[in-house]
Amino acid sequence: MPQILFSDVDKTLKPKVEFFQEMGLVGPDLCKFISRNSRIFSSSLENKLIPCTQILKKILVNDKNNQDLIRIVRRRSWLITMNPESRLLRNIAFFESCGIVGSQLSILLKMKPTLFVVEESKVRDLVSRVSDLGFSFHSRMFVYGLCIVFSLNKEIFERKLELLRSFGFTNNEAMEIFRKQPMLFSNSEERLKVIPRYRVMQILKSKSLLVLNKEPSFFMMLAVSEKKFLEKFVEKFTDDAEELLVAYRGHMLDSSSSSPSSEEINLDAS
Structure with a gap:
């Protein structure tokens, strides 16, 4: 982003640096964040950075000193550089309509922030697949199942089921293990x-x-x-x-x- 060198310090750079400092990114941590995410300076503070950050903060419950927020922004800085009226708010509304609210929505954001900005049709397909696998919308495991189904392609998922079956579990038992402990499938086959x-x-x-x-x-x-x-x-x-x-x-x-x-x-x- 060489154009940063031509940016107005007081109007463009300083307000954004102060915004991240107020969030809790300071010192060397702030330096690393800026050097890795220089494009944030091309995003509007009032129209993108502030409103997107406020949306994320509203979702994250019991986030002391913005630690969860900072971790998410470090990993996926583009979450706060987009138009909040686009996929972010629409996907949040859809998750909430499925009963994923409060702490469950917070867990989903911390585990798979990318889910909040993928195409709405893909999100609906994922939710449908998880439901078809036997997860109840009212189950605390639903969000974990959603994360795993999103992360694994069908071939890898089936290989891990087959591994369970090789230990003597029936297909129904293997699926029950997945429904009770979906994050187990985040482990390698070894x-x-x-x-x-x-x-x-x-x-x-x-x-x-x-x-x-x-x-x-x-x-x-x-x-x-x-x-x-x-x-x-x-x-x-x-x-x-x-x-x-x-x-x-x-x-x-x-x-x-x-x-x-x-x-x-x-x-x-x-």
């Missing part, structure tokens, strides 16, 4: 190979061995290391350890990276 841990959790739950209200989330089961998982959910339950281990290893893919080593498994010692 990462999804820890799904057999779910079998272990099913056994623990059926035997009432999990502490009430402390059942681990799917993300916790994905994130914990192999050694920690075995210690916490297999070796800990000495009377059922053998059954749990069989359930775990019986569904694992034949992969040296995912199979626990003999050093990690010491059922006799426990």
Whole structure:
């Protein structure tokens, strides 16, 4: 943007710099933002930057010190350089008509801001697809399902379903897993190979061995290391350890990276 060198400092540059400073972008952070998004200086402060920012701030609930707003603007600066009367407001109105309001709309904006500016027809198709996959508009998982369906093409989505089926889940069970934990599908296929841990959790739950209200989330089961998982959910339950281990290893893919080593498994010692 070499034309910035010919801009009026007091009328064009200074007001916009001060606008972002008031938002919370200061010091080195402001310098990086400007250097990466120099085209913001070609956008009208009164007609685009201010109104678009106000719209985003209205959506973001409990945004202390504009931290969420700043993260979004850093990632997608073009969100505040467009005509707010175009797709932005229309897509917001459509999401709200589907029941995506309040904190749910805020989550959607933070996760997939691009959804707010894609063609309205595409947004309607996405919402229709998510509904067809069995998500209820009243479910808290709907927005997460929307994000995943938007991010993955049908071929990759089907491959991940097939991976679940390869572990012994029926198609209905695989879809139920997706509806309950759609963000699970944001993981790579290699990462999804820890799904057999779910079998272990099913056994623990059926035997009432999990502490009430402390059942681990799917993300916790994905994130914990192999050694920690075995210690916490297999070796800990000495009377059922053998059954749990069989359930775990019986569904694992034949992969040296995912199979626990003999050093990690010491059922006799426990």
